[in-house]
Amino acid sequence: MGEIKGLLPLFILASGFLVSSAQKTVCTQEALADIVFLVDSSWSIGSENFQKIRDFLLTLVNSFDVSPDKVQIGLVQYSNSPHTEFYLNSFETKQKILDYITTLSYKGGGTKTGLGLSFLLKQHFVKEAGSRAEDGVPQIAVVITDGQSQDNVEPHAQDLKRQGIILYAIGIKDADMEQLKEIATKPHEQHIYGVSDFTALQGISQSFIQVLCTKVEEATRQVSQVPQGKVAL
Numbered sequence: 001m002g003e004i005k006g007l008l009p010l011f012i013l014a015s016g017f018l019v020s021s022a023q024k025t026v027c028t029q030e031a032l033a034d035i036v037f038l039v040d041s042s043w044s045i046g047s048e049n050f051q052k053i054r055d056f057l058l059t060l061v062n063s064f065d066v067s068p069d070k071v072q073i074g075l076v077q078y079s080n081s082p083h084t085e086f087y088l089n090s091f092e093t094k095q096k097i098l099d100y101i102t103t104l105s106y107k108g109g110g111t112k113t114g115l116g117l118s119f120l121l122k123q124h125f126v127k128e129a130g131s132r133a134e135d136g137v138p139q140i141a142v143v144i145t146d147g148q149s150q151d152n153v154e155p156h157a158q159d160l161k162r163q164g165i166i167l168y169a170i171g172i173k174d175a176d177m178e179q180l181k182e183i184a185t186k187p188h189e190q191h192i193y194g195v196s197d198f199t200a201l202q203g204i205s206q207s208f209i210q211v212l213c214t215k216v217e218e219a220t221r222q223v224s225q226v227p228q229g230k231v232a233l
Contacts, residue, residue, distance in 0.1 A: 078116035079109025089130025113149035117156035138219035
């Protein structure tokens with residue numbers, strides 16, 4: 001637990017700088033990505049803290065230009081078992097996603113993060129669910145959890161990474177740092193966020209959005225350069 005708190009100064013300083021600039025970070029319109037959020041809704045969170053997760057998700061979604069040919073967003077809630085809230089191709093507008101998240105219900109249960117990760121790969125990062133991986137569109141998963149998983153996470157995270165999916169891990173309060181490292185893409189300092197409590201989530205929102213936007217924009221540029229290279233040949 002001490003390790004996760006050790007990450008705090010870096011992230012709070014980063015978010016403090018961005019917030020003090022009084023400018024909300026918004027990704028460029030050129031950004032192209034498929035992003036699926038895997039959200040812990042176990043009993044340890046509680047309904048009051050789950051509202052803070054909703055608010056965090058709303059802030060993140062609001063930073064993207066959402067459409068079928070820009071950024072697509074999916075959402076899975078998990079506890080004892082994973083539950084699809086919506087797929088990448090369920091909603092074509094940002095407002096519909098924001099409306100859905102506003103009324104997102106809290107499930108409760110255990111913490112089977114490994115099962116949730118496996119579910120992402122089989123049910124969400126597939127063409128039928130709206131994944132554009134075949135077209136070279138960046139595939140990103142964001143895992144938000146507050147505790148230690150009751151099942152093994154590493155093999156499932158590795159399966160996602162082998163498919164080229166970038167994994168971010170956001171650990172809240174009692175999240176297990178070693179498991180966050182097993183989940184997240186390397187380098188860990190760029191893909192793991194730790195906060196001491198749920199209230200601190202909004203404090204990292206702007207810095208996390210900045211990192212996510214940068215990653216998406218870099219990947220988008222790489223994708224756009226591929227066809228040009230083929231034409232040049």
